[in-house]
Amino acid sequence: MGQTLFEKIWDSHIVEEKQNEPSLIYIDRHLIHEVTSPQAFDGLRMNNRKVRRPDLTIATMDHNVPTTDRSLPILDQTSSIQIKTLEKNCKDFGITLFGMDSPNQGIVHVIGPQLGITLPGTTIVCGDSHTSTHGAFGALALGIGTSDVEHVLASQTMWLEKPKPFEIRVEGKRKNPHAVTAKDIVLSIIKNIGTDGGNGTVIEYRGEGITDLSMEQRMTICNMSIEAGARAGLVAPDEKTFDYLRGREFTPKNYESLVDTWRDTLHTDSDAKFEKEFTLHIDDIAPQVSWGTNPGMTCDVTESVPSPDEYSKGDANQKKGAEKALEYMDLKSGTSIMDIKINRVFIGSCTNARLEDLIEASKVVQGNKVSSEVRAMIVPGSQMVKKQAEELGLDKIFIDANFEWREAGCSMCLGMNPDILSPGERCASTSNRNFEGRQGNGGRTHLVSPVMAAAAAINGHFVDVRELELN
Amino acid sequence: MKGNIIKYARDNIDTDVIIPGQYLKIHDYAELATHAMEGLDPDFHSKVKEGDFILSGKNFGCGSSREHAPIALSHCGIKAVLALSFARIFYRNAVDGAFLLPIEIDQDAYDGIAEGDEIEIDVSANEIKNNTKNQTYKMKPFSEIIGKIIAAGGLFKYKPDLD
Numbered sequence: 001m002g003q004t005l006f007e008k009i010w011d012s013h014i015v016e017e018k019q020n021e022p023s024l025i026y027i028d029r030h031l032i033h034e035v036t037s038p039q040a041f042d043g044l045r046m047n048n049r050k051v052r053r054p055d056l057t058i059a060t061m062d063h064n065v066p067t068t069d070r071s072l073p074i075l076d077q078t079s080s081i082q083i084k085t086l087e088k089n090c091k092d093f094g095i096t097l098f099g100m101d102s103p104n105q106g107i108v109h110v111i112g113p114q115l116g117i118t119l120p121g122t123t124i125v126c127g128d129s130h131t132s133t134h135g136a137f138g139a140l141a142l143g144i145g146t147s148d149v150e151h152v153l154a155s156q157t158m159w160l161e162k163p164k165p166f167e168i169r170v171e172g173k174r175k176n177p178h179a180v181t182a183k184d185i186v187l188s189i190i191k192n193i194g195t196d197g198g199n200g201t202v203i204e205y206r207g208e209g210i211t212d213l214s215m216e217q218r219m220t221i222c223n224m225s226i227e228a229g230a231r232a233g234l235v236a237p238d239e240k241t242f243d244y245l246r247g248r249e250f251t252p253k254n255y256e257s258l259v260d261t262w263r264d265t266l267h268t269d270s271d272a273k274f275e276k277e278f279t280l281h282i283d284d285i286a287p288q289v290s291w292g293t294n295p296g297m298t299c300d301v302t303e304s305v306p307s308p309d310e311y312s313k314g315d316a317n318q319k320k321g322a323e324k325a326l327e328y329m330d331l332k333s334g335t336s337i338m339d340i341k342i343n344r345v346f347i348g349s350c351t352n353a354r355l356e357d358l359i360e361a362s363k364v365v366q367g368n369k370v371s372s373e374v375r376a377m378i379v380p381g382s383q384m385v386k387k388q389a390e391e392l393g394l395d396k397i398f399i400d401a402n403f404e405w406r407e408a409g410c411s412m413c414l415g416m417n418p419d420i421l422s423p424g425e426r427c428a429s430t431s432n433r434n435f436e437g438r439q440g441n442g443g444r445t446h447l448v449s450p451v452m453a454a455a456a457a458i459n460g461h462f463v464d465v466r467e468l469e470l471n
Numbered sequence: 472m473k474g475n476i477i478k479y480a481r482d483n484i485d486t487d488v489i490i491p492g493q494y495l496k497i498h499d500y501a502e503l504a505t506h507a508m509e510g511l512d513p514d515f516h517s518k519v520k521e522g523d524f525i526l527s528g529k530n531f532g533c534g535s536s537r538e539h540a541p542i543a544l545s546h547c548g549i550k551a552v553l554a555l556s557f558a559r560i561f562y563r564n565a566v567d568g569a570f571l572l573p574i575e576i577d578q579d580a581y582d583g584i585a586e587g588d589e590i591e592i593d594v595s596a597n598e599i600k601n602n603t604k605n606q607t608y609k610m611k612p613f614s615e616i617i618g619k620i621i622a623a624g625g626l627f628k629y630k631p632d633l634d
Contacts, residue, residue, distance in 0.1 A: 020615045021631050035495050036537065043627075064496060078496035129536040129560060145538035145564035147626050159626065161616055163559075195483055196530035200559060229530060231559055294483050294533070317482045317528045324481060414492040414535075433534060435487040437510040 002269025004165040005236050006202045009140045009266075013123050015157055022159040028122035029056055030152050031108045032095070034086040035063040035416070036127030040150035041089040052156045054094040058117055061086055061099060062107045064416040067379050067406035070100055079417065093153075104249070106382020106408040109133035109350040113219065114384055116248030120237040120262045125152055130350045130432065132225040135234035136218035137241055138266050140202065142232050163231040166201035167274035168193075170209030172283040178360060178470040180285055182217035183352060183430070183449035185209065186224040187288035187298045193278055195296040198230030201276060204268060205235050209282045215244040216354040223351045224432055227295040236267045287465055289337050290434045290447040292325035297434070298447065299337065301464045307333035328436050329444050330424075338462050340446070341373065344427035345457040346439070347403075347450050348379030349413035352430035357450040358389045362397045363470055364454035370402040371460035377404040377419070379411040403457070415440045428456040472550055472572075472594075473602075474522040477515070478586040482528035484511065486535040486561065490543045503539060504546035521548035524592075526584055528554065531573075532561025538568060545570035551592060553599070553610075555581055566617055569625035574599075580608035594621075 003011070016024040030053075032040075037059075044051070051057060064079040066072075074080040083100065090097035098104040104111055109130055112118040120138035125131060127149040134141035144158070152158055168189060174180045190197070203225050210218065218235050225233025235241075242259045245251055252258060286300035292311075299306065308326070310333075312319035326333065331340070347353065347361055358380065370376045378398050380386035386408055389395060395405045412419040413431035421427055421443025430453050431438075434445040448456065451470065455463045488510030490503065497503045508515035525544070531554035532540060541564050544552070551572040552565070565573045574592065580599055584590060588603040592610070599608045613621060623629040 016631070018631070021619075022616045024631075038498060039538075076496075081498075082496050127536060129534065131536075143536040143560055145536050145560060145567060147538060147564065147567035151626060159629075159631075161614070195533055196556060196558070199530070199556065226534075226560075229533060229558055294485065317480065321481045321483060414487075416492045416495060420493075433485075433487065435485045435510075435534060437491050438487045441491065441493075441510075 002272040004268045004272045004274060005138065005204055005234060005266060006140060006165050009121055009123065010162060022161050024157050025123060025160050027125050027152050027156050027158055029058070029117055029124040031112055031124065031126035032057060032059045032149065033063055033108050033128065034061045034082045036146050037089065037149055038082065038085050039146050040153055041093070043150040044153060049154045051093040051095060051153045056156065057095045057153065059086060059090050059095050059097040060105055060108050060111055063410045063414065065100060065409040066417055067409050067411045067419055070407055076418065103383050103387070106384065107350045107353065107410055109223065110354060110381035110385065113137060113215070113244070114248065114382060116245050116251035119245065120241060121266050125158065129226045130223050132230070132233045133219050133223040133350055135222040135225065135232050136215060137245070138234055138237035140232055140234065143226060163200055163202045164275040166198055166203045166230065166276040168203050168205050169207040169279040170205060170282055171207045171279060172209055172281045173212070174282050174285070176466050176470070178363070179451060179466040179468070180287055181360070181449040181451065182213055182220040184285060184288045185280065185282055186221045187290065187295065187447065188285050189280055190224065190228045190295045191288070191298045192280065193228055195227060195294050196229040198225060198228035201230050203228070203230045203233040205233060209280070210235055211238060214356060215240055216356040219354065220351055224295065227432055237262055287449060287452050289452065289462055291329065291331060291337065292322060293328055293434055293436050295432065295434060295447060297322070297325055301337050301452070301462055303337060305331050305333055305335045305337065338464065341461045342426045342428045342446070342456050343374055344421055344425050345374055345376035345453050346379070346412040346427055346429040346431065347377070347453050348381070348411050349431035350381065351432040352450050353379060353381030353385065355385050355388050357430065358385070358394050359392070361450040361454040362394045364451050364465065364468060365401045365403065365458065366397050368401055368458045370457045373460045374457050376402070376457040377406055377412070379406045379419070380408050382408045412439050414438060428453045428462065472592045473589065474524045474550060475520065476524055476526050476584055476586060476588045476590060477519065478526045478584070479511065480528065483530045483533055484527050485533050486537050486540040489532065489540040490537065495537060495539055500542055500546045503543045507543035507547045516547065519547045519549065522550055523548055524590065525549055525552045526554070526581070527552065528581065529556045531557050533558035536560045538564045541565040541568065541570040553580065566620050567626040569621070572621065575611035577609065583608060
């Protein structure tokens with residue numbers, strides 16, 4: 001019987017395998033950042049261990065870096081300590097670090113692909129759940145905790161129970177691809193399969209609706225695999241993948257011969273079996289807006305906030321969850337999504353802060369002004385994205401419209417730096433999680449695409465971007 | 472293992488409410504623990520006792536890969552989380568560092584066990600006994616692999632038999 005792409009990558013990375021033991025898997029790339037690595041380095045020191053492959057380990061700082069003027073000192077002492085600790089750890093253990101002043105600094109899942117560190121057919125880990133992003137390149141990319149970070153630093157391997165392959169087919173063509181985006185596809189998937197629908201699996205996204213997407217859009221899809229509970233998500237590499245990675249800073253010298261091998265091997269065989277399957281038809285899907293406190297609590301922009309009964313379909317816990325969510329979000333069932341007023345907008349995060357995201361958002365913004373009721377910020381995913389956007393003049397479009405144009409980092413996606421919501425503030429956010437307090441204690445998050453966020457910034461409430469003239 | 476239940480009767484308890492992002496900068500685990508569950512239940516820290524268990528619904532620990540989540544709970548004294556299901560990274564982190572036992576339960580146990588109930592967990596028998604209600608439930612057995620890592624006392628103590 002044939003194999004899925006995931007199984008092929010898995011098999012080619014087994015160091016040790018035995019029945020009823022976890023498999024020891026070789027890790028090709030280890031990305032680290034300031035928040036989930038300090039205890040791992042402490043552990044190495046305590047046990048007098050070295051980093052086994054510093055050359056395969058890359059560090060950046062993203063989670064709690066300020067997104068304001070980088071020449072100023074960091075006011076938050078604990079953030080400053082974490083950043084200095086990473087600098088010291090990288091120096092002591094010989095690890096390449098893209099620090100605060102590096103032109104390569106940025107969100108770890110944005111810089112990996114951008115620098116050609118992320119490669120098809122490889123295994124990639126990082127102490128961050130959104131590592132699944134790198135799966136867009138046909139890599140097996142897993143988010144791990146700090147104990148596993150330490151294990152990988154010390155051994156370049158990881159013990160893993162083999163996840164099950166899950167096929168998600170995305171079929172059809174979007175009528176307006178500028179208005180209905182990759183974010184709307186992945187939110188639709190999560191809305192349908194639930195936040196635990198992918199539990200214990202590696203998703204392979206397939207079908208015309210996926211191959212039609214650019215690499216950056218595929219990253220948005222794979223990024224949110226974890227929001228469906230999956231261990232990882234991936235897309236088989238194709239010419240778009242190979243073109244994207246060609247000529248980047250860390251792209252291997254023997255790239256073309258690697259591409260030849262990848263073309264022959266990195267795909268799911270026609271007779272391979274998946275253990276789970278789901279198909280989404282996207283011809284008629286609408287822009288999505290989350291109304292609740294997990295990414296599955298999402299509906300079409302043209303719909304109204306559902307009642308807990310409608311949402312839960314008879315499941316008592318789901319009903320209670322929806323009631324709590326509506327209370328936290330201060331929303332009433334039956335309120336039209338387009339009547340929800342917002343006061344903050346965040347365009348950023350590893351989900352939606354790449355160049356294409358900013359280009360698409362700028363088309364909505366151009367010639368308009370942010371509503372006087374709204375504070376809106378753009379946080380590019382990396383310093384390189386920021387520079388490229390500035391070369392296209394996007395910064396000017398956003399600044400003219402009264403958006404804040406900031407330095408790269410995770411920023412308001414997770415509220416570790418000063419970019420947070422105040423209690424009760426309501427935000428249209430291009431990030432990945434609408435959990436209670438995620439963007440700041442008491443803050444209310446609505447997950448949307450970059451174009452939806454941009455349109456909400458201008459109008460002060462959600463609008464159906466299909467009604468706008470976008471091209 | 473015997474303790475009292477703190478019950479959160481809902482699904483999808485995420486890592487951001489278990490330990491909000493703003494506290495991930497804290498390096499001292501005792502201090503980290505003072506903020507556990509702060510996003511969901513501000514009274515948690517005052518009511519939790521050494522040896523308590525948390526009981527919750529489906530997909531417990533979804534979201535971030537932050538190991539701070541099981542660490543914060545364990546440093547409050549939580550010895551096990553009983554849930555209808557777990558998000559995988561949380562489950563893995565809990566086992567890796569031997570911070571707490573992630574125990575999958577069925578609907579009977581979920582419905583039968585209430586806030587404050589005293590329960591006894593017998594991992595070798597895969598049984599949960601509710602002393603308050605005098606009921607017994609089955610727990611889902613750990614997989615052979617997970618059982619071995621737990622028995623060893625965590626990932627770094629686990630030595631697989633590799634011939």
